[in-house]
Amino acid sequence: MAEHEQGSGGSPVKAGFVAGWSAGSVSVFQLVLIGTYISIGALAHDLGFPIAWVVLSTLIVWAAPAQVIMISALAAGAPPFEVAIAVTLTGVRLLPMVVALLPILRTRASSFAGVLLAAHFTAVSMWMESLRLAPRRPVEERIAFANGIGTALIGGATIATVAGYYFARVLPEPLVAGLLFLTPMSFLVSVARASKMISDRIAAVAGLVLSPLLVVLGVGLDLMWTGLIGGTAAYLVRRAVRARA
Secondary structure (H helix, E strand, C coil): CHHHHHCCCCHHHHHHHHHHHHHHHCCHHHHHHHHHHHHHHHHHHHCCCCHHHHHHHHHHHCCHHHHHHHHHHHHCCCCHHHHHHHHHHHHHCCHHHHHHHHHHHCCCCCCHHHHHHHHHHCCHHHHHHHHHHHHHCCHHHHHHHHHHHHHHHHHHHHHHHHHHHHCCCCCCHHHHHHHHCHHHHHHHHHHHHHCCCHHHHHHHHHHHHHHHHHHHHCCCCHHHHHHHHHHHHHHHHHHHHHHHC
16 A cells, blocks of 8 residues: 555556546636636736736645735735735644644655645645545545645636736726635635534634624734634533533
């Protein structure tokens, strides 16, 4: 098994990658990402960034909110160091997803390159699809399967970035803004569908209520406080339910 997984031409690696690529290509997240990255490409065009830079940012940053922050902040003249810190802070939210996903995917025989690539591909879309589908695959295929999903999603996003960049002149601004809204709405629907325990539902409702409330109140770091308060409340409720059981 180890020899098959480590070899680049091994059948588990090939089968897992092809299956992952197929799953990612037909995923609803593919449509969402295409719409989102058409908008990002158009935004970058309107703010005067070169196409090569925009495509590279999609491949390296691979997080739509971080890219919007980076493009908007740089266009507004913010110092690059401050922009880098802001983008890094938005990326930290993905670290717990990597920590939760990799134990499901990797084995002792998994190659470092495959694990590193899976960690890079871990965005909300890839994470949710891998958590849902990877456990159904043989364990020796899972890293390749997740990387197949990631490749399909980032490939579609990259093509959409280029399309949005060159179609920017004909896309109406309300449409560009609306396409950016697809990503948070798709994540909200996915969270609602995947919430099976009461703690999941409490965390989701807390996020919907606290986030806009803290923004209206002008509380700094509103997203961090939303996660801290909502997550803590969900954890305490879960502990109370288990104690009674």
